Amino acid sequence: MNMKAVNSMNYEEFIDLFGNAVEKCPLIAAAIWSKRPFTTVVDLETSIFEFIDSLPQTGKEGILRCHPDLAGRELQSGTLTADSQQEQGQAGLTSLSQEEQEKLQHQNSRYKLKFGFPFVICARLNNKSKILQELTARIQNQPQQELHNGIEEVKKICHLRLQNIHW
Numbered sequence: 001m002n003m004k005a006v007n008s009m010n011y012e013e014f015i016d017l018f019g020n021a022v023e024k025c026p027l028i029a030a031a032i033w034s035k036r037p038f039t040t041v042v043d044l045e046t047s048i049f050e051f052i053d054s055l056p057q058t059g060k061e062g063i064l065r066c067h068p069d070l071a072g073r074e075l076q077s078g079t080l081t082a083d084s085q086q087e088q089g090q091a092g093l094t095s096l097s098q099e100e101q102e103k104l105q106h107q108n109s110r111y112k113l114k115f116g117f118p119f120v121i122c123a124r125l126n127n128k129s130k131i132l133q134e135l136t137a138r139i140q141n142q143p144q145q146e147l148h149n150g151i152e153e154v155k156k157i158c159h160l161r162l163q164n165i166h167w
């Protein structure tokens with residue numbers, strides 16, 4: 001990534017490029033623009049992670065709530081962001097059997113009912129069976145544990161999205 005070019009961006013250009021590094025949370029890119037100049041993309045990523053970690057619990061829950069369900073209504077209606085579409089597609093979530101679809105939707109609903117935010121996992125590092133396995137296991141956790149797990153998965157998603165941005 002050409003950090004000289006990134007550091008010379010105005011905030012509109014910066015948000016255009018990094019606004020979806022965390023799914024549907026352009027506020028984060030808008031906020032960390034103030035931290036420029038960044039020496040490397042890892043430095044930029046660290047600023048994003050520090051911003052996330054500094055949020056109160058409600059802020060972290062809010063980030064999770066901005067994530068579309070895996071194989072959920074956005075995928076069915078074709079309204080996923082390009083990033084999510086690619087991630088969910090490569091995990092095999094666009095080619096589920098009727099039974100797999102129903103199982104995932106049922107577990108997702110149970111998870112959301114229990115925690116008040118969606119199950120979030122880095123789809124690029126998983127496949128459909130691992131995702132269902134993780135969802136079934138993690139639904140047993142306590143809320144604080146799942147808030148932590150979800151945010152850690154958001155960071156993995158963000159890391160891979162930043163690696164994919166060629167600038």
Ligand SMILES: NC(=O)NC1=NC(=O)NC1=O
Pocket residue numbers: 067068069070083084085087088118119120121122123124157
């Ligand atoms: N609920 C989710 O985990 N959503 C997602 N994970 C990804 O890696 N991409 C998504 O859209």
